Amino acid sequence: MFYKSIIEKNSPSYQLLMLLILFFVGLFLSSFLFAVFLIPFYGFEILENLQSVANISDYNSIFLLKMMQLISSIGSFIIPPLLIAHFSSNNLFSYLAIRKSDNMLLLLVITFLLIIISQPIINFTANINSHLVLPEFMNGVEQWMKQKEDEAAMLTEAFLKVNSTSDFLLNLFIIGVLPAIGEELVFRGVMQKLFIKITKNIHTGIWITAIIFSAIHFEFYGFLPRMLLGAMFGYLFYWSGSIVVTIWAHFVNNGMGVLLAYLVQKNVVSSDFENxxxxxxxxxxxxxxxLSVSALLYWVYKHKNPAVEQGFYENLS
Structure with missing residues (x-):
């Protein structure tokens, strides 16, 4: 195909640009399609203001926002990397490293332990991050960020409220499964490999991707812990040679929050467990x-996938 030959023969920088374009196109189209879907219920004025359905105290509004999140995740995070992989390589699965790794079951267990054991580090860096302040001349920016963080926290709390087990499963799918698949395909499956090709340095590529991964969530007070998670996912992906491992890691991390919120509402876990x-x-x-995280990551490194040693990124040129 014409488009396939154009993308396949161009540089990693060009492929990165195409990923960015496809991301925004997907975001726009998914938002537009969602708005069109709402017209029968809200009239044509919904095309002017999607936020008119964003009443976080209303169950139906929250459900619609969840559907918007679902469509947006597919349109902006899942479809674009699949298209890039399709047009950049003769083997989509190979490009995105959708493959079984050696010792896969053991790797998944170790990955689960990594997420659990890393929580003291994540909480510690989150505490440091929460005390960071911007220079005086950026006070307006800081106040804006705090306002957005508060709004995001309120929306997240509303999202996590459930009335039934089916609500919990929907939350697990929208907050746990879809972001794990979509974000890992974008950031590790495509972006990290392209940055490694561009910088010609594995560590630089991993950390640049981790920084972007954290920044794109637009949560300043969670930047440091999310960046560390992104870097850990990056090394897991590189050493395991399989996107399945980091999708699992991402799902465990997000899914724990959804599960704990559900257990709190069911009075299985105390509501002040975070304190x-x-x-x-x-x-x-x-x-x-x-030390524990370092030891587990070292094990993954010592048992890294042979594909890493056999030109894991050669098909990106």
Whole structure:
């Protein structure tokens, strides 16, 4: 095909630009299609203001916002990397590293443990991040960011409220499954590999991608912990040679939040569990967490997929 030959023969920078264009096109089209879907219920004025359905105290409005999130995730995060892979390679699965890795079951168990064990580090960096302040001349920007963070927190809380098990499963799909698949395909499956090709350095490519991964969520006070998670996902992807591993890691991380919120509402877990402190010295827990995560990542490194040594990124040129 004509488009296939154009993208396939161009540089990683060109492929990165095409990914960005497809992302925004997908975001626009998914929003437009969602608005068209709502016309029978809200009239044509919905085309002018999608936010008119955003009443977070109303169950039906929240459900519609969830549907919008679902369509947007597919249109802007899942379809674009699939198109890039299709037009850039003769083998979509190979390009996106959708493959079984050696010791896959053990890798998935280790990945699960990594997410659990890394929580003291994540919480510690989140606490540091929450105390960061911008220079005085950027006070207006800081106030705007705080306002947006508060609005996002309110929307997330509304999203996580459930009336039934089916609501919980829908949340798990929209907040856990779709972002895990879509964001990993975009950031690790395509973007990280392209940045490694552009910079000709594995670590630079992984960390640039992790920074963008964190920044695109537009949550300043969660930037550091999300960046660290992005870097961990990046190394897991590179050493395992399989996007399946990082999709699983991403799902476990997001799914834990959805599950805990559900258990709190069912009174299985105390509502103040987030304020619970680990016994003993906090820094000792952070140190233990750091050493444990390092040890598990080292195991993944020592047992890395042979594909890494056999030109894992050669098909991107």
């Amino acid at each position: 619970l402190q680990l016994p003993g010295n906090e820094y000792m827990w952070v140190l233990a967490s750091t």
